Amino acid sequence: MALFGLQRERKVPLFGAKHDAPIIPVHHIPLSPRELRAQAVNRLQVGLFGLGAIFLLISLANVIMERVTLANRAAALDPAVEASATAANDPLVDMGVAPELPVGGGAAPQNPNAPKH
Numbered sequence: 001m002a003l004f005g006l007q008r009e010r011k012v013p014l015f016g017a018k019h020d021a022p023i024i025p026v027h028h029i030p031l032s033p034r035e036l037r038a039q040a041v042n043r044l045q046v047g048l049f050g051l052g053a054i055f056l057l058i059s060l061a062n063v064i065m066e067r068v069t070l071a072n073r074a075a076a077l078d079p080a081v082e083a084s085a086t087a088a089n090d091p092l093v094d095m096g097v098a099p100e101l102p103v104g105g106g107a108a109p110q111n112p113n114a115p116k117h
Contacts, residue, residue: 031039092098 090098090100093100
C-alpha cells in the first residue's frame with residue numbers, strides 16, 4: 001500500500017514480540033537529500049533542454065528570414081525577373097509545354113521555320 005501512503009503492519013515480529021499495529025496513514029514523507037538533488041538535477045536538465053530548443057527555433061527562423069530578404073533584394077535588382085513577372089502566368093508555359101505568347105498582342109509571334117523574304 002505504499003502507493004496510497006499507507007504503512008502495513010509488519011508480519012515478522014521484532015525481537016519475538018507480536019505487534020498488532022493498525023494501518024496508519026502517512027500524510028507527509030520528507031524526501032531524502034539524494035531525492036531532492038535528483039529532482040533539482042532533473043529540473044535543471046529539462047530547463048536547459050527547453051532553452052536549447054527555443055534557441056534552435058529562433059536561429060532557424062532567423063536564417064529563413066535572412067534568405068527571404070536576400071532573395072527579395074536579388075529579385076529587385078534582376079531585370080529578367082521583372083520582365084517575367086509582367087508576363088502572363090501560364091502554367092503550361094512555365095512547364096515548357098506550350099509556347100509563350102506576347103501579353104500585349106502588339107507583335108505577332110515569330111516562327112523560326114517561316115521562310116525569309
